[in-house]
Amino acid sequence: MRTEHRVLAALSGQPLSALRTPTTPASLSGVLDRAAEGSADVTTVDSGGSWRRESWHGFRDRVRRIADDIRERGVEVGSIAVVAATEPSQILALFWGSVVAGIEPLLVPAELLDGRDDSGAWLAALAEHAPIRALVHAEGTRFRVVSEAVKAAETAEWGITPVPLDLDRATGGPGPAGGACDSPDSRVHFMTSGSTGTPKVVPQRHRGIIDMALGAVAVNGLDSTTVGFNWMPLSHVGGILMAHVRDAVLAAEHISVAPERILADPREWFRIVTEHRVSAVWSPNFAYRLLAGVAEQIPPDGRVDLSSIRFCLNGGEAVSAGDCARFERSLGRLGMPARTFAPAWGMAETCSGVLYSPRYDPTADTSLTVSVGFPLPGAEVRISAASDVAEEGVGHLEVRGSMVLEGYLVGGDLTGSADGWFRTGDLARIDADGVHIVGRDGTRIVANGVTFNSADLEGEIEQVDGVVPGTAVVTSYRARPAERDEIAVFCSVDGEVAAVCADVRRRVEKIIGIPVDHVLDVPAAAIERTSIGKVRKGKLVDRFIDPDPARLWELAWTPAAAVPGTRRSRRAEGPVILRGPGLVHSAVSDYHPHQLHDLLEHWHHAVEPDRLRGRDVCVVIEAHEGRAERLPRSHPVAAFLRARAHGAGARSVRTIWAHPVVEQRTLEDVLDDELAQGTTADLFVGPRGDLWRRLRVPVPAERDSSRADHFVLVGGTGRLGEALGAELSLRGARVTLVGRPARGRSGTAEGIDRIGVDLNSAAAVRELVDELGWNAGERTQVVHLAGAPRPAPEDRVERLVGPKTDGVRAAVELAHCLDAHLTIVSSVNAHLGGTGVEFYAAACAASEIIAERAAAVPRTTVSVTSVREARQTGEADVAVAKALGLEEVSVMDLAACLVAGPTRSVLLGVGEHTPLVAERAGDPATPASAAASADREAPDLAGWPPAAVELAHVVRPLLGPDVLGLGRSWFEMGLTSVDMPNLARVVTEHTGHTVGVLELMRYPTLAALADHIETSQNRSGG
Secondary structure (H helix, E strand, O other), rough: OOOOOOOOEEEEEEOOOOOOOOOOOOOOOHHHHHHHOOOEEEEOOOOOOEEEEEHHHHHHHHHHHHHHHHHHHOOOOOOEEEOOOOOOOHHHHHHHHHOOOOOEEEEHHHHHHOOOOOOOOHHHHHHHOOEEEEEEOOOOOOOHHHHHHHHHHHHHOOOOOEEEEEOOOOOOOOOOOOOOOOOOEEEEEEOOOOOOOOOOOOEEEHHHHHHHHHHHHHHOOOOOOOOOEEEEOOOOHHHHHHHHHHHHHOEEEEEEEEHHHHHOOOOOHHHHHHHHHOEEEEOOHHHHHHHHHHHHHOOOOOOOOOOOOOOEEEEEOOOOHHHHHHHHHHHHHHOOOOOOOEEEEHHHOOOOEEEOOOOOOOHHHHOOOOOOEEEHHHHHEEEEOOOOOOOOOEEEEEEOOOOOOOOEEEEOOOOOOOOOOEEEEEEEEOOOOOEEEEEEOOOOEOOEEEEEEEHHHHHHHHHOOOOOOOOOEEEEEEEEEOOOOOEEEEOOOOOOOOHHHHHHHHHHHHHHHOOOEEEEOHHHHOOOEEEOOOHHHHHHHHHHHOOOOOEEEEEEEEOOOOOOOOOOOOOOOOOOEOOOOOOOOHHHHOOOOOHHHHHHHHHHHHHOHHOOOOOOEEEEEOOOEEEEEEEEEEHHHHHHHHHHHHHHHEEEEEEEOOOOOOOOHHHHHHHHHHHHOOOOEEEEEEOOOOOOOEEEOOOOOOOOOOOOOOEEEEEEOHHHHHHHHHHHHOOOOOEEEEEEEOOOOOOOOEEEEEEOOOOOHHHHHHHHHHOOOOOOOOOEEEOOOOOOOOOOOOOHHHHHHHHHHHHHHHHHHHHHHHHOOEEEEEEEEHHHOOOOHHHHHHHHHHHEEEHHHOOOEEEEEEOOOOOOOOOOOOOOHHHHHHHOEEEOOOOHHHHHHHHOOOOOOOOOOOOOOOOOOOOOOOOOOOOHHHHOOOOOOOOOOOOOOHHHHHHHHHHHHOOOOOEEEEEHHHHOOOOOOOHHHHHHHHHHHHHHHOOOHHHHHHHOOOHHHHHHHHHHHHOOOO
16 A cells, blocks of 8 residues: 655765776675775684684685585575574674575574574474475584474475584685675565564575665775674674675775673774774674774873774764764774764664765764765655654654565564655754764564564563553653664563562563663553554653743843943833823732733723834833842733733833832833843832843753652643543543532542532631542642633633732632642743733733742742643644744653642743743844844845745735844734734735745744745646
């Protein structure tokens, strides 16, 4: 079935025709013959320490004799033969002997051959699914699987003929009688994960293998003078193809050493490099980390000389910039040149590495993920959109080319692949530095360079007693800010949790050979699935192991320069000053909903929107506090006026808290000075001539060891409460939803109670405390959620303020009775006025002030932009908010914030760059007026693209001629969210191309929108 793919980005290597010549070998036997024409040697070091060194010519002649023996044993050309060997000298002889004989070798991991508790069942299973005809091995081999194959051959049970071979016969004698029987379409086979069920076998044609080697040689600048050194298993695609066959294509010297030699004594690696003047090495990242630690213990006295190294390939698992930098630094002491690293990416399905980033400098890399570079000649890569990935530009990594497998021989799944494109299972993005691998799609686990099918591992886990069937999940992820992937297992346990989890850990570690970082017992309900049953593994990691909540900010008062002592010249057009009824801080806590309603109705009629449009607006509050830190975070009347000014299209809006002793002239001087500097921060003008700015400061992630066991959500029976309660329950907390009316218990999530009560009196609170019960050993957090998330602007303030102000008072009393922490979930409208919903902004500000004055209990306010699961706005409103730097958060973000238990009041969902509130980092937000002031005259449109010129004439009446800019955003040119629908309508009417608010957000400049419209019209023939 054909699958449609939306491509996010793509890269292509140069044509292979640039590398192939008339003398380029067409098959692997041709590669061996070409290497034999040179003078280089091939060397092996087996696990016992025996060395074997011979020229490529001598090795080729010996291989031909082995091939004759294979043919004489009756193994037919084109048959598949398992290579039963673990020592480098035996693997290379059997591999090349099979190739020259026209037999297709199947390389298998050493653990299958060495297994003592396996009677060859894996080979029997393999024979049922693939045409395996022979098992080639050295005479005297004592592998269990060989003896089992001999027994099976007597009854023809498996259909596999064991072929013992004398690998040393007639060494050094005359040339062989027979010739090569392979072809460009002959194949080499790799078993990638046969230890966890049905094995997966990857066939690769000789042509693709040679193309891979030619490309790797070209992009990395290798030649026949190279001395290659491999100590990874030769049964692995990296050891045999990426290192050994590459050196054969070069006719260069090659050394392969048994992995056990280096792991037992890592200093042997340094001795070999020094004695043989090795120039090209490779390892997965974990091995470079190991070698760096050893190098740090070696004195730089000249006895170890690494100056010959020119190429360090890092592939087989995720690459760490930190590990690379440490390796380069540690080995640099011993003479290794800098910038020898080449991060690479590949797999058995791509004949090993097909992406390379040569001459990588780890010390200069500041990216979150190391680039693995660009595709080899003849290879293509692309990023296809992934439906369950939210990060922009990240999608499925897919590859195409002659080195990419055409289909699995056994096992494997090409679902999602199409038109020759192979979906790798990795998630990646592309930028100017090439391809960045950012994670896995959950279908594969890589351990020490070996790939395992996660579904097979999950099947193994469910064999453990106590694991609930259908709940096993295995995934790998990269924790922030770690530089390596971690492996996590999730399952639901029915039994003793510690014992079952320990059994699961042992079983998985035995299979993959490395420690498992996390084994967690989770509720079955926490294992979310897509509509087709695929587990959302990323959500499990985010929820239970590595939560990544939206960034938190606090609004902090920061001392500024003293109040100006000299008057500036007055601006031609001063700011609009709003001061009057209700704008006095000390009295606000006494307001009742109907009193606050009367005040807001007064201002609603007193302030006309036309008076505010395009102006700098200052809301002045008479504050009787002598210190800035004693001021509240917001003020209901000021929040109302800020929202009204923003909705009217004001150029900038700020709140100024001024002590009564501050003279009007002084206040005017402060405003002139601030406006001249282009700042938009709220101000406090103190009684001592002191000036403070309220700025946005990042709040570090906090992990409170005394996190709550029990969350009581007041006003929790609405959409947000239901979603948040379910999320907290999945994280292991007890949850009680309190509200009116309460929903029934049918179908409720495990661990959630619902209590229907109207907390309109102290007696109602005490009754609720009695129903909740007192548990001295339980840590409780009361969370106040009352209030609709998106009320209409015409809602009367009593209905909005009542549930918030009266509800917060009840929540304060409830928290006091339960000895609980109180958290008020409010809205950023109380501070930013970014949506124009005036009464709702005032209600949020009032509830926050009441909570701040509740000194009887510890409390926190979390002011949120909007929560996706409870949103009642359209996509266009979300797009506008995002353009203003207000990100929509998920219920997981809010739950993670509550669980972390921040000790201060915070903003949640405010982006790093927003014009609505200034940052402390010395870069105050620049209002639209400042952006426009750089160019007060109408711009010269000469040189602009014709489509952009036409669009500029269309939108100029809305913007004014002095602010037009080809690359300026709509907001930089003075428009507000209120203007977006009108701008969309005008553009649609004049261009004939339908443009909505979402399009304005996707194409936020004149240049981008003009290009979009022109491209769309060209496609439609308009």
